[in-house]
Amino acid sequence: MSKLKRIHIYVLALTACLISPQLMQAQIDNNYVPFHAADGLLPKSLYDFNLEGIVQQIKGGDQLEAEKLKRLATDIYYFKKEYAEGGNFYLKNELTDYVQSIGDEILVSIPANKNNFKFYLSRSMEVNAFCMADGTVIINLGLIASLDNESQLAFIMAHEISHYLKQHSVNDLKRTADAVTYDNVNQNSNRAVFRRLQFSRDSEFDADGFAINLLATTNFDAMECITALEKLKVSDTLVDSDPQQVLLNKYFKSEYCDFDTSWTSEKAIAAIHDRAAVTSESNLMTQDFGDLLSTHPEIEKRQYALKEIMSNFDYSDIEKVEKFERKDFQYIQRIARFEMVENSMRESYYTHALYNAVRLLEYYPDNIYLNTTLSKSLYWISYYKEINSGKLVVRQPVTTNDKAFFRIKAIIEKLDVTAAKKLSYGNAKILSEALSSNEVSLFYMALNTEHYLGKNASFTYYNKYLKTYPEGRFVEFVNNRLSYMQ
Numbered sequence: 001m002s003k004l005k006r007i008h009i010y011v012l013a014l015t016a017c018l019i020s021p022q023l024m025q026a027q028i029d030n031n032y033v034p035f036h037a038a039d040g041l042l043p044k045s046l047y048d049f050n051l052e053g054i055v056q057q058i059k060g061g062d063q064l065e066a067e068k069l070k071r072l073a074t075d076i077y078y079f080k081k082e083y084a085e086g087g088n089f090y091l092k093n094e095l096t097d098y099v100q101s102i103g104d105e106i107l108v109s110i111p112a113n114k115n116n117f118k119f120y121l122s123r124s125m126e127v128n129a130f131c132m133a134d135g136t137v138i139i140n141l142g143l144i145a146s147l148d149n150e151s152q153l154a155f156i157m158a159h160e161i162s163h164y165l166k167q168h169s170v171n172d173l174k175r176t177a178d179a180v181t182y183d184n185v186n187q188n189s190n191r192a193v194f195r196r197l198q199f200s201r202d203s204e205f206d207a208d209g210f211a212i213n214l215l216a217t218t219n220f221d222a223m224e225c226i227t228a229l230e231k232l233k234v235s236d237t238l239v240d241s242d243p244q245q246v247l248l249n250k251y252f253k254s255e256y257c258d259f260d261t262s263w264t265s266e267k268a269i270a271a272i273h274d275r276a277a278v279t280s281e282s283n284l285m286t287q288d289f290g291d292l293l294s295t296h297p298e299i300e301k302r303q304y305a306l307k308e309i310m311s312n313f314d315y316s317d318i319e320k321v322e323k324f325e326r327k328d329f330q331y332i333q334r335i336a337r338f339e340m341v342e343n344s345m346r347e348s349y350y351t352h353a354l355y356n357a358v359r360l361l362e363y364y365p366d367n368i369y370l371n372t373t374l375s376k377s378l379y380w381i382s383y384y385k386e387i388n389s390g391k392l393v394v395r396q397p398v399t400t401n402d403k404a405f406f407r408i409k410a411i412i413e414k415l416d417v418t419a420a421k422k423l424s425y426g427n428a429k430i431l432s433e434a435l436s437s438n439e440v441s442l443f444y445m446a447l448n449t450e451h452y453l454g455k456n457a458s459f460t461y462y463n464k465y466l467k468t469y470p471e472g473r474f475v476e477f478v479n480n481r482l483s484y485m486q
């Protein structure tokens with residue numbers, strides 16, 4: 001064996017080592033550093049959309065009247081611009097690389113189309129993905145977090161890619177153009193744009209069928225399409241991601257929190273779920289992509305159709321492309337869940353942050369980021385409970401049918417102000433003892449002590465904070481606090 005070849009093998013072995021899931025998970029055992037979403041200084045590729053370029057990219061656009069084509073392009077332009085400027089897209093990171101790699105593998109059998117697609121990862125926690133007429137495919141963080149494997153993601157992406165390849169936007173627009181009055185919609189409203197970018201039922205069936213064709217040459221398992229569609233349903237049936245409720249007992253039932261187990265009985269949870277179904281703040285996409293997300297029977301029909309297609313599909317002569325190297329799905333999914341925790345905190349969805357943090361703590365019980373997030377959300381929950389005299393409006397970013405979420409929600413709703421303060425204080429105390437040198441934990445210990453035991457009791461902690469972290473990020477806050485207490 002030549003020396004060069006031996007070095008080559010060594011390098012390969014080293015690379016294999018670097019991408020092994022066990023090794024990568026070690027990075028998130030202890031802490032987590034969230035990705036920056038694309039706000040503040042955006043790279044040009046994320047905001048500098050060009051209207052003329054979008055017109056050129058619209059597949060089948062030449063079949064539309066010039067006026068309608070321009071209108072469609074303008075819709076897409078404003079949607080992408082607002083979406084990017086709102087910080088909804090992620091900058092390049094290992095999650096975006098992963099999504100890109102799945103897209104590349106799907107497109108490898110149709111190289112001529114490769115450059116027409118642009119894949120984006122959105123911070124949205126909705127279980128969804130969508131495609132625009134110019135080949136922009138947006139994958140939501142919530143989709144990655146809820147699927148079981150990469151083949152399911154590949155199917156959803158192949159479905160979106162098919163909408164573009166089959167010119168569905170243009171075809172649907174041509175079909176419905178007469179019925180749509182463009183004049184009364186504000187072109188800057190994402191809601192209106194969404195409504196117009198929605199696909200017809202026929203297009204959905206068509207995209208499903210074509211996706212199976214696209215996947216046939218890849219190494220993804222097309223059979224996963226049935227389960228993938230199942231995940232898009234927000235059904236009425238509650239599912240349970242944490243049947244043992246182990247973590248609930250660990251984090252909520254302690255000497256610092258005496259919740260009544262009847263609060264989380266099957267009956268109580270079902271009642272909360274029913275109420276949530278009526279009053280949930282539906283987000284933009286839930287409303288406008290009703291077909292894809294609601295309890296609509298449409299998804300079941302699509303599943304039946306796919307079963308028919310696959311039972312008659314002849315794979316015998318199809319040559320598979322080479323499998324792409326990429327990170328392990330389970331690892332990517334956990335990173336997506338860490339990001340959901342981060343996004344929930346940014347948007348003040350404290351119960352949702354708790355829910356995602358608790359699910360991850362099962363795998364990373366010592367993770368500092370997760371433990372401090374738990375502490376932060378409990379503090380803010382008790383804070384807002386006090387402000388609203390015991391009530392807390394539990395906002396949630398997405399509709400879910402996971403019992404684990406409703407169990408946490410039930411506890412948070414039922415706790416009175418004093419119990420909420422006690423729970424938060426107890427949690428902060430345990431954490432600050434476990435993490436003897438952590439700035440966030442010490443800061444929240446001080447806040448909790450003030451909140452639960454009064455200002456005199458908190459002096460020690462505030463002063464300890466100033467002494468330990470004279471340049472710390474909460475110094476200004478702490479100084480204000482101390483001067484107000486004197």
Ligand SMILES: [Zn+2]
Binds near residue numbers: 159160199203204
């Ligand atoms: Zn679709």
